[in-house]
Amino acid sequence: MTWDTVAVRFVSSRGSNAYDPGMQRLPADVRRGQLIEAALAVTAQQGVAALTIRNVAEAAGVSLGVVHYHFEHKEELLTEMGQCLILEISEAMRLAFSQLVGPLELRGIAGLRELLGAGIRGLWPIIEASPDHQLLTYEITAQALRQRGAGNDSAGAIATHQYRTMDTEAVAFLDLCAHRAGVTWSTPVDQIARFALAALDGVVLRWLVDRDSGAALTALDDLVQIIARKARQDCSPDHHLETAGDPSEPDGNR
Structure with missing residues (x-):
């Protein structure tokens, strides 16, 4: 395992600072995480255009060489910053999803809607609490696309x-919801994930403009309904008894 020996001034993405003189040796993955947090703190306040290796080093309390060693x-x-922001959102969704219990009450299309709603609405508290981070995700994307247009393919990547990270997380969430509810997607799940993420992008961007959380939550509820219509009831014997009482399906369709 690789270690560095520079004292750390930890700067969190929320701007808190703490100096621990005992932290003289850090594993490489811990140091990388600390540098990413410092970079997020810098860019959340000043934007992506202000990001330099030097100001990341200053924010983290390390030398330029330490930053260059890891990045x-x-x-x-x-x-890495973009991925960190995405995984932060995904973790909030998974946490909200995991709090739902009672599988017998969560079967069929009605159960799918409840599971989707719990996960998607579970995003909102962290989105609402971190507008600077949400804006930063758009800035990272826009900066990368602008650089790609100027011929910098590595930046465009x-x-x-x-x-791709968001797609992977969304597909995993949708598959988990379908499995738990006992339904099957009637549209390829990667296409549903792509659509859902595009809609979520729009909802969050509009909220950043007008900060109308009520309207944003209504839009997310509409998104849940649209996604649920892309699923069909699993009619296999294993699920027949559990889904027979699904109030979302008329008697003639069960």
Whole structure:
């Protein structure tokens, strides 16, 4: 395991600072995480255009050499920042989803809607509490696309990686919801994930403009209804008894 020996001034993404003189040796993955958090703190306040290796080093309380050792160039750091923001949102969704219990009450299309709603609405508290981070995700994407347009393909790959990560997380969530509810997607799940993420992008961007949380939550509820219509009841014998009482399906359709 690789270690570095520079004292750490930890700077969190929420701007808190703490100096621990005992933290003289850090594993590489811990140091990388600390540098990513410092970069997020810098860019949340000043925007992506202000990001430099030097100001990340200053925010983290380390030398330029330490940052260069862990990140060869700024594009690599931006990629990791984008992924960190995405996984933060995904973790909030998984946490909200995991709090739902009672599988017998969560079967069929009605159960799917409840599961989708819990996960998607579970995103909102963290989105609402971190507008700077949400804006930052759009800035990272826009910066990457602008650089790609200028011929910097490696920078353009940041946006591609960002959305592939989101696709992977969304597909995993949708598959989990379908499995738990005992339904089958009637449309390829990767297409549903792509649509859902595009809609979520729009909802969050509009909220950043007008900060109308009520309207945003209504839009998310509409999104849940649309996604649920892309599923069909699993009619296999294993699920027949559990789904027979699904109030969302008319008697003639069960």
